[in-house]
Amino acid sequence: MSSDSWGRVDETGTVYVRTAEGEKVVGSWQAGSPEEALAYFERKYEGLVVEIDLLERRVRTTDLSAKDATAAVEHIRQQVDEHHAVGDLDALRARLDQLSGEVAARREERRAARSRQSDEAREAKEALVAEAEELASSEQWRAAGERLRALVDVWKGLPRLDRKTDDELWHRFSHARSAFSKRRKAHFAALDAQREEARRIKERLVAEAEALSASTDWGPTAARYRELMAQWKAAGRAQRDAEDDLWNRFRGAQDVFFQARGEVFAERDAEQRENLTRKEELVAEAEKLLPVSDLKAARAAFRSVNERWEAIGHVPRDARPKIEGRLHAVERAIQEAEEAEWRRTNPEARARAEGLTGQLQDAVDRLRSQIEAARAAGNQAKADKLAQELAGRQALLDQALKGLQEFGG
Known part of the structure; x- marks a missing residue:
């Protein structure tokens, strides 16, 4: 008979292993000496140890699923429980028990992570729905439309929730977008209708203006032209192409009449030259x-100039384009200054500029940290590649900061 600290072989060749519950039969050995029998079953024990070592490393260092890990643990446990090896089987069971606990803990962690992810996705989608429903009543047609399209892209990037919740939120989100689109469509349909009505009104005004262009009833006709101009301004704008064409015809008809009147009243040339001198001043x-x-002061001063200008009267026809062009150039410059002031004080544009600058600054800071880490790890190639990316992001950040300065930031 032969034995060691974990097993023995009796005179019949039966191999036993010692456990906390007493000896268990491992098997029968008739092919050689008792020492060879123990050595054989000890090697089987060592094989189980190797399997457990490998499984522990997989569980602790890889993303092995809880289901696969549990199956592997139970497979090894079955081999241990069958007692076909000589060694500290109780220690192996203890390791398997500990490993089962780790797998269960990991399963719970993943379940909790999925739950957190679902909660975060639900909160994000609820926030998207709330914003979409608020935008549904907006009259900032372009900005709100662009924002709603951006919200759709954000929605698509979020994980799905349970079907009932996801469908309910999507229904509200889609309904808000549809409501906005319907209101916008109605708005522009009404605007088109207004422009079409303006076109019809202005066509009638043009027809009358052209009919009056040959009149020699100077006073009443001139007064009628002033009435037609007032009606023109009150009619609103037609579609751009129609507006330009109708205006050219309307203005041309007036020009024909007033030119004829000017030729008949040549004695008024002196007055018109005096008018030109005053308008040049x-x-x-x-x-x-x-x-x-000073935009406010400039507007007030220009209004005063314009009122005095209107009170002066006509100037010689050949001088009118130049003198009016100079005044219109000042008017356009003031209008451009007003538009620039509006853009500079627009809170939505400022918020977008600040948001973009913040994102770019975060990206630059993150790349710098990654470059330092790569250099510290001796990975110069990665550091160089990240440095190229950093240069591009820094250029974008500099540009964004320059743009932000236009808002007084």
């Missing part, structure tokens, strides 16, 4: 307002 006064430094 007004234009010079207006041009001193540029460049615009």
Whole structure:
């Protein structure tokens, strides 16, 4: 008979292993000496140890699923429980018990992570729905439309929830988008209708203006042209192409009449030349307002110039394009200054600029940290590649910061 600390072989060749519950039969050995029998079953024990070592490493260092890990643990446990090996089987069971606990803990962690992810996705989608429902009543057609399209992209990037919740939120989200689209469509349909009505009104005004262009009843006809101009302004704008064409015809008809009147009343040339001199003085006064430094003061001053301009009367026809062009240039400059002031104080544009600058700054800081880490790890190739990416992001950040300065930031 032969034995060691974990097993023995009796005179019949039966091999036993010692456990906390007493000896268990491992098997029968008739092919050689008792020492060879123990050595054989001890090697089987060592094989179980290797399997457990490998499984522990997989569980602790890889993303092995809880289901697969549990199956592997039970497979090894079955081999241990069958007692076909000589060694500290109780220690192996203890290791398997500990490993089962780790797998269960990992399963719970993943379940909790999935639950957190689902909660976060639900909160994110609820926030998207709330914003979409608020935008549904907006009249900022372009900005709100662009934002709703962006919200759809964000929605698509979020995980799905349970079917009932996801469907309910999507129904509200889709309904808000549809409501906005319906309101926007109705708005522009009404705007088109207004422009079409303006076109019809202006066509009638043009027809009358063209009919009056050959009149020699100077006073009443001139007064009627002023009435037609007032009606023109009150009619609103037609579609751009139609507006330009109708205006050219309307203005052309007036020009024909007033040119004829001017030729008949040649004695008024002196008055018109005097008017030109006075308007040139007004234009010079207006041009001193540029460049615009005080927008409010410039608007008031230009309004005063324009009122005096309108009170002066006609100037010689050949001088009118130039003198009016100079005044219109000042008017356009003030309008551009007003538009620039609006853009500079627009909170939505400022918020977008600040958001973009923040994102780019975060990206630059993150890349710098990654470069330092790569260099510290001796990975110069990765550091160089990240440095190239950093240069691009830094250029974008510099550009964004420059743009932000236009808002006074």
